Amino acid sequence: MAGSTPASLSADAPAAGVVQARKARSISPAIETWRRFRRHVLAVSGAIVLLIMVLGVLVGPSIWAVPINEIDFTAKLQGPSLKHPLGTDDLGQDLLARMMYGGKISLAVGFAAMMVALVVGVLVGAVAGMASGWVDAALMWLTDLFLALPTLPLLLLVIYLFRDSVKQVLGVEGGAFVLIVVVIGGLRWMPVARLVRAQFLSLREKEFVEAARALGASKVRQVVQHILPNALGPVIVVGTIDVATAIIFESTLSFLGLGFPSDVPTWGSMLRDAKDYLDIAPHWALFPGAAIFLTVLAINFIGDGLRDAFDPRRVL
Amino acid sequence: MSRQYVIRRMLIAIPSLLGISVILFTILAMAPGDPFEELATNPAIPPEVRQALRTKFGLDDPVWQRYLHWLSAMVQGDWGFSFQSRMDVDTLILQRLPVTLIVIGASQILAISVAIPVGVLAAIRPYSVFDQVASTFAMIGFSLPTFFTGLVLILIFSIQLDWLPFVYRADIHATGWAFYWEHLKQSIMPVVVLGLAQAGTLVRFMRSSVLDVIRLDYVTTARSKGIGERKVIVKHVVRNALIPVVTLVFLQLPAVFGGAIVTEQIFRVPGIGSLLIAAILANDTPVVMGVTFVIACLVVLFNLIADILYGWLDPRISFR
Amino acid sequence: MAETLLDIRGLKTWFKTEDGMVRAVDGVDLRIDRGETVGVVGESGCGKTVTARSVLKLIDMPPGRFEAGTILWQGRDLIPLDQDEMNQIRAREIAIIFQEPMTSLNPVYTVGDQIAEVIALHQKLSPKQAMAGAAEMLRLVNIPNPQKRVHDYPHQFSGGMRQRVMIAMALSCQPKLLIADEPTTALDVTIQAQILELMQEMKEKFGMAIMLITHAMGVVAETCQRVTVMYAGKVVEEAPVEALFGDPRHPYTQGLIRSIPRIDRAVSRQARLESIQGTVPSLLNPPPGCRFAARCRFATDVCTQAMPPLKEVAPGHRVACVL
Numbered sequence A: 001m002a003g004s005t006p007a008s009l010s011a012d013a014p015a016a017g018v019v020q021a022r023k024a025r026s027i028s029p030a031i032e033t034w035r036r037f038r039r040h041v042l043a044v045s046g047a048i049v050l051l052i053m054v055l056g057v058l059v060g061p062s063i064w065a066v067p068i069n070e071i072d073f074t075a076k077l078q079g080p081s082l083k084h085p086l087g088t089d090d091l092g093q094d095l096l097a098r099m100m101y102g103g104k105i106s107l108a109v110g111f112a113a114m115m116v117a118l119v120v121g122v123l124v125g126a127v128a129g130m131a132s133g134w135v136d137a138a139l140m141w142l143t144d145l146f147l148a149l150p151t152l153p154l155l156l157l158v159i160y161l162f163r164d165s166v167k168q169v170l171g172v173e174g175g176a177f178v179l180i181v182v183v184i185g186g187l188r189w190m191p192v193a194r195l196v197r198a199q200f201l202s203l204r205e206k207e208f209v210e211a212a213r214a215l216g217a218s219k220v221r222q223v224v225q226h227i228l229p230n231a232l233g234p235v236i237v238v239g240t241i242d243v244a245t246a247i248i249f250e251s252t253l254s255f256l257g258l259g260f261p262s263d264v265p266t267w268g269s270m271l272r273d274a275k276d277y278l279d280i281a282p283h284w285a286l287f288p289g290a291a292i293f294l295t296v297l298a299i300n301f302i303g304d305g306l307r308d309a310f311d312p313r314r315v316l
Numbered sequence B: 001m002s003r004q005y006v007i008r009r010m011l012i013a014i015p016s017l018l019g020i021s022v023i024l025f026t027i028l029a030m031a032p033g034d035p036f037e038e039l040a041t042n043p044a045i046p047p048e049v050r051q052a053l054r055t056k057f058g059l060d061d062p063v064w065q066r067y068l069h070w071l072s073a074m075v076q077g078d079w080g081f082s083f084q085s086r087m088d089v090d091t092l093i094l095q096r097l098p099v100t101l102i103v104i105g106a107s108q109i110l111a112i113s114v115a116i117p118v119g120v121l122a123a124i125r126p127y128s129v130f131d132q133v134a135s136t137f138a139m140i141g142f143s144l145p146t147f148f149t150g151l152v153l154i155l156i157f158s159i160q161l162d163w164l165p166f167v168y169r170a171d172i173h174a175t176g177w178a179f180y181w182e183h184l185k186q187s188i189m190p191v192v193v194l195g196l197a198q199a200g201t202l203v204r205f206m207r208s209s210v211l212d213v214i215r216l217d218y219v220t221t222a223r224s225k226g227i228g229e230r231k232v233i234v235k236h237v238v239r240n241a242l243i244p245v246v247t248l249v250f251l252q253l254p255a256v257f258g259g260a261i262v263t264e265q266i267f268r269v270p271g272i273g274s275l276l277i278a279a280i281l282a283n284d285t286p287v288v289m290g291v292t293f294v295i296a297c298l299v300v301l302f303n304l305i306a307d308i309l310y311g312w313l314d315p316r317i318s319f320r
Numbered sequence C: 001m002a003e004t005l006l007d008i009r010g011l012k013t014w015f016k017t018e019d020g021m022v023r024a025v026d027g028v029d030l031r032i033d034r035g036e037t038v039g040v041v042g043e044s045g046c047g048k049t050v051t052a053r054s055v056l057k058l059i060d061m062p063p064g065r066f067e068a069g070t071i072l073w074q075g076r077d078l079i080p081l082d083q084d085e086m087n088q089i090r091a092r093e094i095a096i097i098f099q100e101p102m103t104s105l106n107p108v109y110t111v112g113d114q115i116a117e118v119i120a121l122h123q124k125l126s127p128k129q130a131m132a133g134a135a136e137m138l139r140l141v142n143i144p145n146p147q148k149r150v151h152d153y154p155h156q157f158s159g160g161m162r163q164r165v166m167i168a169m170a171l172s173c174q175p176k177l178l179i180a181d182e183p184t185t186a187l188d189v190t191i192q193a194q195i196l197e198l199m200q201e202m203k204e205k206f207g208m209a210i211m212l213i214t215h216a217m218g219v220v221a222e223t224c225q226r227v228t229v230m231y232a233g234k235v236v237e238e239a240p241v242e243a244l245f246g247d248p249r250h251p252y253t254q255g256l257i258r259s260i261p262r263i264d265r266a267v268s269r270q271a272r273l274e275s276i277q278g279t280v281p282s283l284l285n286p287p288p289g290c291r292f293a294a295r296c297r298f299a300t301d302v303c304t305q306a307m308p309p310l311k312e313v314a315p316g317h318r319v320a321c322v323l
Helices: A009-026 A029-039 A041-063 A095-131 A133-148 A151-170 A172-186 A190-203 A207-214 A219-255 A267-277 A282-310 B003-030 B037-041 B047-056 B063-075 B089-124 B129-143 B146-160 B176-214 B217-224 B229-251 B253-267 B272-281 B285-313 B315-319 C048-055 C083-089 C111-123 C127-140 C159-171 C189-206 C217-223 C241-246 C251-258 C263-268
Strands: C004-017 C020-033 C037-041 C064-073 C094-097 C177-181 C209-214 C226-231 C234-240 C311-314 C317-319
Touching: A029 A041, A029 A282, A041 A095, A041 A282, A095 A133, A095 A172, A095 A190, A095 A219, A095 A267, A095 A282, A133 A190, A133 B003, A133 B285, A151 A172, A151 A219, A151 B003, A151 B253, A151 B272, A151 B285, A172 A219, A190 A219, A219 A267, A219 A282, A219 B146, A219 B253, A267 A282, A267 B146, A282 B129, A282 B146, B003 B063, B003 B285, B089 B129, B089 B176, B089 B229, B089 B253, B089 B272, B089 B285, B129 B176, B146 B176, B146 B253, B176 B229, B176 B253, B217 B229, B229 B253, B229 B285, B253 B272, B253 B285, B272 B285, C004 C048, C004 C209, C020 C037, C020 C048, C020 C064, C020 C209, C037 C048, C037 C217, C048 C064, C048 C094, C048 C177, C048 C209, C094 C159, C111 C127, C111 C159, C127 C159, C159 C189, C177 C189, C189 C217, C209 C217, C217 C241, C226 C241, C226 C251, C234 C241, C234 C251, C241 C251
Parallel strands: C020 C234, C037 C209, C037 C226, C094 C177, C177 C209
Antiparallel strands: C004 C020, C004 C064, C226 C234, C234 C317, C311 C317
């Protein structure tokens, strides 16, 4: 192109453009992804909201050091005020403190359940994708079977049957946490497994994996070094959305009175308690409800942004 | 569509049902606690009687025998007795099932009739203002937990405006039009709550499905025929874009049942969802098992319908 | 001189992408007279398909847009026409068939439905008459048992048969011009010959003009009267077919002709086939000057300064090269 000829005045400007275009093409995929993500306004707003939420529940309690269970009947069912920025519940307990405590539980459940779902899903998907044959068929049948299971009824059933014995082993709060995380994760791994398997099936035929195979790389090495990093994008997207789903499931369980024990404040259980006072203290229901909604919405927008960012074919 | 296709899909559904029954039974069998635990702590009952009871109910049999036993009882509709409601579990569930199905059905119709046009319009003008607004609302609908939407609707329409009742009543003392009017009024909120959550998901499905189809070669072929853009979209894009959406709608059904449980609980709709919660809170195990089993069977049944619809919508499938 | 059907002048169809403007078609002139077959050749990505689709305005806008130029159809410019006016021309006057017969037919309708749709619309016939017309068209394109085959779905046809269906559909309203966008590229070699033969047969029957887009020079030599050679969104040479093969002027055309595999030559020259070095340059912000300069062995400083215009070197033979 213009590079090989002596630079003349007229060729200067376009040549600079070409150099720039080349530079844009050679930057790493991670930076490219970040560049695309940054342009997604809603996703960036989601990330900021989520960051504020996480900081709020982690750092908040040390700034707003009000106990979550200080009962004060003289101040019950009050709306927002300086003393209680988010108001109080029917026992006069401070809602802000309880919301921060509940938020920590919700977010922790969300992330932990996502990790469980990812680990199980990647494992099942990778084994099915590498094994092929009857192992693949059997695993995929199992995956489809689990996909057809009604999640919430099953979640309720398992928690109903196991909550007492788990409680004995791990304590009241810890037991509920482990049980909820394992069960939500255990019922959410299927999309990840399908995705990973599909990625494996297409990627393992690609040239660079074949090259690795020809060079004598072991199966595990092929998976870890060459296939998994390429399947990562879609898995991250599904994982992100799984956090949101898990938060909704945990809140739903608490709302139905089947999640954490009733004296532990979570966003869902606060809504459950508040629903009988909607007429006189709507703030009690609105704050935790809005918190769940905002968190879930923020995470879903992040997931959307990531999906777009990981999909380089998309043109604006 | 060939009859063999339908029969084949039905045969494929049987292992799914068996698989689900195995999962349910495994959960039940692994669960700690024993139906005769109470008897064990009761000093009035001698150990021999307890043992005889255990043998009679087959609790000491090998696992697979107990499974077959349990399965044959489930298949025969012998689902046990609800001590809470003092009636047979199957009768109880059959009483409650129609309300749930009506609420779910109405909400799905609402969701589909909102979501399909919105999704199509958003996709044919991608990144337009309409698309952005529709996509944002879809995301909000998709992110709103049903129990929160329900409470907000109650707050607005029952408490602030006093337009709609927030408790569903089965015993409405009215006749003629008033009876239907009351039923309609009390059904609006549960149906809307469930329908909106579903519509959010569906708009997203429909939009991306239309976007996938609209750039395919046969759509260009259709345009080159000069048949007009509206006909191109309706006949050649939407028709094809619906095929994957139908599957997704039915795949969403487990989630819809979850939503129905919550909705019934909020509005106290006397369906199987509120029955399930009540049974769990009252430790009424036969009802819990029965309802879970019924919902699982319904999901398999709807998946079967989805498969058959799929074969009808896509001529390539049923010929395979 | 025969009546001019299609006269494209200075057409620029550009696409807006996130990296900038892609100048897919950047000043193309093309003329097609009644009843003649004009070949449009060039490598993949040189703007042949975009030119073809521009004629029927089958370009998605946005991201595409007509930047400049006119598309005169029997003296009337198509660019300002709205959808409804275009729909009067599509299929009725100008029809198109595509490269991929496997994906060009809608899988959920029978081929009869899809052909009858055009017939019913443009000839104002009842569905039943249109379906009979569709069967008649299938018979014309030599599909066995047409009465029964109209009720079959596209997936029940092979690739070659589907291309026949596409041709039947395109010709069902007896258009004056058939645009064939690489109609044989996706087919087996033996089927390719059959489809070309069928197009020839149809041309004799209906007397329409054909715009044959291809990158196979052999096909051009056999079927076309005139040829337009495109490179990177521009026309580099146009000539009657004998002149083009006998006396190619543009280095790119010469390269294309040399790259035709020939059995007699392959044997004598130890099976060495010439190819043109390099690839088509990016159409994103292309540099001024001849687009082929970077790959041209005769390129000089002049070539990188400005794109040489098409100039007539012999009657009907125009070339865009300083040589």
